[in-house]
Amino acid sequence: MALAATLVCQSLAAQRRIQSMPEHDTKLYYFGIALGVNMSAYKLSYTQQYATSDEFSLIQPVNGPGFTMGIIGNLKLSNFINLRFIPALTFANKGIQSIGVLEKNTAVRNVESIFTSLPLQLKFKSDRINNFRFYGIVGSKFDYDLASNAKSRREDEWLKIRPYDMGVELGVGFEFYFPNFILSPELKISHGLMDLHERDKLIPMSNQIDQIKTRCVMLTFMIEG
Numbered sequence: 041m042a043l044a045a046t047l048v049c050q051s052l053a054a055q056r057r058i059q060s061m062p063e064h065d066t067k068l069y070y071f072g073i074a075l076g077v078n079m080s081a082y083k084l085s086y087t088q089q090y091a092t093s094d095e096f097s098l099i100q101p102v103n104g105p106g107f108t109m110g111i112i113g114n115l116k117l118s119n120f121i122n123l124r125f126i127p128a129l130t131f132a133n134k135g136i137q138s139i140g141v142l143e144k145n146t147a148v149r150n151v152e153s154i155f156t157s158l159p160l161q162l163k164f165k166s167d168r169i170n171n172f173r174f175y176g177i178v179g180s181k182f183d184y185d186l187a188s189n190a191k192s193r194r195e196d197e198w199l200k201i202r203p204y205d206m207g208v209e210l211g212v213g214f215e216f217y218f219p220n221f222i223l224s225p226e227l228k229i230s231h232g233l234m235d236l237h238e239r240d241k242l243i244p245m246s247n248q249i250d251q252i253k254t255r256c257v258m259l260t261f262m263i264e265g
Contacts, residue, residue: 060171060217065119072112072222072264079103080132080256083232090248097139099248102148104133110157112262122163124177130155132256136199138245149198154186159209171217177228179209199245200238205254207232213262224262231255 064070082101090099110128117123135150161179188203211228232254240246 059168060219061222064217064222065168067116069113069115070264071114072262074108074110074112074126074128074260074262076108076226076258076260078106078108078130078132078256078258080106080134080254082134082136082236083253083255084136084249085251087248087250093248095140095244096248099136099138099245102135102137102150104135104150106130106132108157108258108260112264114163114264120165122165124161124163124179126157126159126161128157128159130157130183134254136245151201152187155183156186158182161209165215168217173215173217175213175215175224177209177211177213177226180206181209181230182206183232199243199249200240201252202234202236202238205232205234205236207234207254211258220265222262222264224264226260226262228258228260229256230258 081103084099084101086099090096108128108130110126113125115123115125130153132153132155133150134153135148137146137148139146159179159181161177164176164178166174183205185201185203185205188201207230209228209230211226213224213226216223235251235253237246237249237252
């Protein structure tokens, strides 16, 4: 009985040491797909007029959910560094809440966006431990809002938002090797660098806001082969 138990334990230990896709680390390039969810918001800075405003007692950003789908291209630069390009389509929903001074009415205006996102990243990988690896990413991206010219956005122009943005990204992830694919959950933050606010003195809220930038947290699942 003891001998049988020992043999079973040795067999299980041997299986754990067997690497899935051992040839994968030698590939110069490979591809995959990315599916994820995100939570995004504007970061606002205000004009001096906002402090003494007789129209608004409060203007603040509102978080909103979204999702992303993209195609992954990986190029091996060294055993521990990859160059990664992930053109993606990102659906995002951000908003701004305002409260009037006199009527105290609360209004939330949402901005629904469909971004073409073009991120270029460096992926720094740890040593592979059996079928597991840890990695970090750093990169930059360019976004263009395909929904910026939508009829509904033009008719309800309570604030003018530029359609293009550039930003930086930082993230961490884990690679899990299976017999036929690699699954990588990844958590990433993105900070927009450009001011998206297109000032218009005829729009009351536009006079209260100085700059509008973007912030986003994204959880993505990468499937690569």
